[in-house]
Amino acid sequence: MSTPDSLPADHVRLPVIRLREGAAEGGRAEDAVAEETPVALEYNGISHATMLATPADLEDFALGFSLSEGIIDRPGDVRGIDVAPQCGGVVVQVEISSACEMRLKARRRAMAGRTGCGLCGVETLPEVLRPVAPVPEAPPIPVSAVLRAMRDLRASQRLHALTGATHAAAWAAPDGRLALLREDVGRHNALDKLVGALARQGRAAADGMVLVSSRASFEMVQKTAAAGAGVLAAVSAPTALAVRLAGTAGIALLGFARGDSATLYTHPERLVA
Template identity: 45%
Template sequence: MDGALPLPFTRLAADGTSRHIEREVAIEAPVAIEVNGLGYAVMMATPADLADFAYGFCLSERLIDAGADVIDVETHDAERGTILRITLIPERIERVLERVRHRVSESSCGLCGIENLEQALRPLPTLVATSTAEPAAVFRALEGLRAHQPLNAATGAVHAAALCAADGTIRIAREDVGRHNAFDKLIGAMARDGLGWDGGFALLSARCSYELVEKAVLAGCPLLVTVSMATSLAIERAAEAGLRLITLARSDAMLASGGAA
């Protein structure tokens, strides 16, 4: 299976017996991202749907405004991982250089002063799009998510991010060992295929961290639904940007942030 490889294990049972088995394991490997020839980041990810990942990563990093800003994406196998080479239009080079400068500063020490704190919590745009999805649609999407997680069904070790229509139908989904990567892959797939939210929402099989809220807002997502709970900063950032947030979404109940569904 793409994104997994079989490995040997010894299955130990409660009754004291054991047997040798082979099981699919989710691949987690370094993906070195180069943007216009500059080393930008190294992410631990599942090496599948990497073109989608490239587009979504660039959108989340605010390096591009739309999929059309990407000229080319190439993947190259390396000894210990994958090199993802992204080429952007010349008009976006200054953004890349600026972010690279910040990243160098951020990696130099753990406490780099107020400039980096401001960079970490950059202002978010105010959302204009709205979702018409009712709670029944969210429950429907939750029920259907498992069918869109083949890699997790095989390995039990990856997250999923799904684009859901307003009625709860899952349109597309992407998987990765990292919840952030899965969402980037989904956002990137939407950008590549010209798909919009169209009154729908995003469903993530993860806790709701502030980074996921920021990715949702930058992607114009009007409603973010996560299976696990949100952090305080995630709730705060969502409220600032006008993002509807539903967390701890389970088959029998869910929590709408701010007390409104």
């Protein structure tokens, strides 16, 4: 896996004029602004997707996206990852096993010629709502540990503290100790980076909990299930579809996890007072 030194920084400093009560305050100043870069993913030389992302931890992003989207089954299916700045963006070239490449090509052929965009076409629904395997059983995690980890999440968001523009996804041990954190302008990207970081470090997501600084959408639950974590805590609200998926996947889903309170929607047996 190779990463060039010429990647854009995750933020830049730009001149600004601060306004207070409708008037300029103290002349020109400087502000930290999060970088947003087109990142294209290629699998065995075939272009697959382009996202706008923060240009940091892109190897984690590529591996996590590949796992959470079902492109590969295990980290060993990736033979190599190369990151190459091109045309004002970044191309991440992922080499995958021939079996995974054949499956990806079959998926692309099935999608060819469809009309509509996003979820507008009914034919895309099986792909979006693909089934997920139930996450493995694990000892219950203290509620106090979840809330402690959520409190530490915000304090550990370096890029958000600088720019105010990024989301974070983190993994914490059962005692609430934060062990991994990744940030991105996109909440899905941040979670993919976390999933990839866990896989690259050989950590089992099931041995702890996943935390996100956003709402808990269906996709966030889907990615958490793909990683195998049994607890997902979000700062904001879940959607009804996310709650239903968490229920079938065996995930304890918490929303509005702020300070000393949270709302638990599914699988209370995964938590203990």
